[in-house]
Amino acid sequence: MRRPPAEPTCPGCEEPLEPGDLFCGACGYDLSALAQPPVDHPTVAITVPPGTGAAVGPGTAPPPPAVRYDDPPRGAPAPGIDDFELAAPGPVPARPEAEPPPADPRSAAPGPAPAAGPAAKVCVACRTGRIDPDGYCENCGHAQPRERDHTEQELDAVAAVSDRGLRHHRNEDAFAVSAAALPDGSPAVVAIVCDGVSSATRPDEASAAAATAANEALLDALPRGTHPQQAMHEAIVAAAESVNLLAADPDQGPEHDPHRHTNAPACTLVGAIVASGLLVVGWVGDSRVYWVPDDRTAPPARLTEDDSWAAQMVAAGLMNEAEAYADERAHAITGWLGADAYELEPHTASFKPDRPGVVVVCTDGLWNYAEAAHEMALAAPADAAARPLHCAQVLVGHALDGGGHDNVTVAVLPFAVPEQGAGSAYGTA
Incomplete structure (x- = not known):
């Protein structure tokens, strides 16, 4: 079972700490400002033995059946489309009050100007030290923000924002947004969001690789006329x-079994x-898709079901939602992408909103602060459809205002109902 390290770690760089430390020896973080370690739920994974579909871990209840969804095998004909149905929102689990986050070094007040020339990089924390080639301040030792700490992208019909958050030392999320033309000339808009598994090695590389590969697969399949649900399945594969x-090891040769990797790069995808x-929609893991109608008197809905311990407990009838999501094992995932995943089960579903x-496509860095539909x-602004980038920015801000315990990534796709009588490439709309 994958879990975060048990020993206390620095909130600035996540290096292990010794009892009584007042400053981090790796990055110089002032530990006296923290009354106690923040509550954090990074993405972790439970190993599922092949063929059992059961969650395994110390202290777990008798394993319930895995949550499974009908999904077309690769190369199968395009699936049928069910009518869109929206369920009423369910109960909201109780959530403890978030602690005030430590000061974000990215918003530190400016200090005296450095003696270095105008081209020199200056530390964002102390504003005086120069940055060494490894990205650390030569004066205070603070690690500097990475390029992926905050990214935004906007196209005509989709936008996405990703942020490191206030607790993590790097952003392990990634996204890809794009648009393609279908064979009939109509547009197809795509959003992919990936969340690196924090307990795995190189989770940031895993999420970036997955987002890029899925996006490229969709941009290849959709213009050729592949049904979107089939294209999504193939993109996840x-x-x-x-x-x-x-995780491939070239020294092992072609007979090498990738499942021997015990902590391979891993991520979720939605x-x-x-x-x-x-x-x-398509997913593996616990990132989610929500439907938010323009008419806020109509019910919103969550369109995905988590691959997680909590979801399995609820599905098996062993706990209600409040009990399951209050458990410390709630955020352990039972499905992910990675060489040490025993079985890949892409989930896909199709809807026709009326x-x-x-x-809203997002990682748990957002839905931890807006769990129910x-x-x-x-949390979404009323003009979300007209201003998708603004909507994504507001939602990321909502997570940061709530504590920003995790990386936060949000993509927003406006949906317009086709005009009455207009044809559809995939059946009558």
Whole structure:
């Protein structure tokens, strides 16, 4: 079972700490400002033995059946499309009050100007030290923000924002947004969001590789007329293969079994496609897709089901949602992409919304602070469809205001219902 390190770690760089430390020996973080370690739920994974579908770990209840979904095998004909149905929002589990986050070094007040020339990089924490080639301040030792700490991208019909958050020392999330033309000339809009498994090695590389591979697979398949649900399934398989390659050992030869890797790079993936009046979602892990209608009097909905310990407990009837998500094992995932995943089970689903709205694709860095569908709808601005980038920025800000315990990534896709009588490449809309 994958778990975060048990020993106390520095909130600035996550290096192990010794009892009584007032400053981190690795980055110089002032530990006296923290009354106690923050509550954090990084993405972790439970090993599932092949063929059992059961969660395994010390102290677990009798294993319930794994949550499974009908999904087309690779190369199978395009699946049928069910009518879109929205369920009423469920109960909201109680959540403890978030502790005030430590000061974010990215917002530190400026100090005296350094003596170095104008081209020299200056530390964002002390504002005086120069940065060494490894990215650390020569004066205070503080690690500097990475390029991925905050990224934004906006296209005509989709936007995404990713942020490191206030607790983690790097951003292990990644996203890809794009648009393609279907064979009939109509547009297809794509959003892929990936969350690195924090307890694995190189989770940031895993999420970046998966997002890129899935996006490229969709941009290849959709213009050729592949049904979006089939294309999403194949894109998840391609993403898994790209993450598996990160753990490949060329010295082992062609007979090497990738499942021998015990802590290989790993991530989760969730994606959405809006095309020709159709909404397709796909996922592995615990990142989610929410539907938020423009008419806020209509019920919103969550369109994915987590691959997690908590979801399995609820599905098996062993706990209710409040009990399951209050358990310390709630955020342990039972499905992920990586060479040490025993079985890849991509989940996909298709919907036909009967009204305009937005599709919110996000990691748990957001939904930890807006778990129920109606909470997500309340957090999204009223003009979300008209301003998707603004909506993504507001939602990321919502997570940071709530404590920012994890990396936060959000993609927003507006959905417009086709005009009445307009044809659809995938059936009558």
